[in-house]
Amino acid sequence: MIFVTVGTHEQPFDRLIQKVDELKRDGLIEDDVFMQIGYCQYQPKYCQFKQFISYDLMSQYTADARIVITHGGPASFMNVLANGKVPIVVPRQLKFNEHVNDHQLLFVKEVIEKGYDIKLIENIDDLEAVIKSFDLEESHEITSHTSQFVQTLENEIDKLMGDKK
Numbered sequence: 001m002i003f004v005t006v007g008t009h010e011q012p013f014d015r016l017i018q019k020v021d022e023l024k025r026d027g028l029i030e031d032d033v034f035m036q037i038g039y040c041q042y043q044p045k046y047c048q049f050k051q052f053i054s055y056d057l058m059s060q061y062t063a064d065a066r067i068v069i070t071h072g073g074p075a076s077f078m079n080v081l082a083n084g085k086v087p088i089v090v091p092r093q094l095k096f097n098e099h100v101n102d103h104q105l106l107f108v109k110e111v112i113e114k115g116y117d118i119k120l121i122e123n124i125d126d127l128e129a130v131i132k133s134f135d136l137e138e139s140h141e142i143t144s145h146t147s148q149f150v151q152t153l154e155n156e157i158d159k160l161m162g163d164k165k
Contacts, residue, residue, distance in 0.1 A: 005061075006040065008038055009039070012038070012039050036052065039051075067131060070089055070090070087119065089119065
């Protein structure tokens with residue numbers, strides 16, 4: 001399943017919603033698709049959608065989805081990362097009247113520079129290829145090293161404390 005979310009910003013993000021709907025129409029996306037479309041004026045014809053969904057439902061879709069495509073709102077794409085997945089991020093852009101400026105694009109680029117694994121889409125025509133790359137690559141889940149870190153830390157504490165449990 002592919003989950004698409006455009007957040008709650010009041011400007012429409014028809015460019016993303018229409019592109020995903022067209023890819024589904026043309027058989028270029030075979031997965032089921034659910035979209036949270038916000039204030040979009042374009043209504044999908046080939047994908048399931050709702051204008052807005054609850055936080056709990058959004059979390060469930062994010063957890064269940066094979067691929068998550070999101071706008072460049074930090075809360076949206078960071079939630080995908082927190083779920084151990086690599087988000088496809090399509091930032092809203094001023095030149096398409098999708099936001100008041102290009103801060104989403106600039107912020108996503110900064111986050112990528114910090115080392116986060118994000119698939120950035122600046123040109124909507126690149127979306128199909130990036131979706132297809134998920135089919136070709138082994139995994140788009142982020143490996144957590146938390147348990148390994150905790151075990152190593154516990155071992156070091158035990159050494160320091162002389163294993164006085």
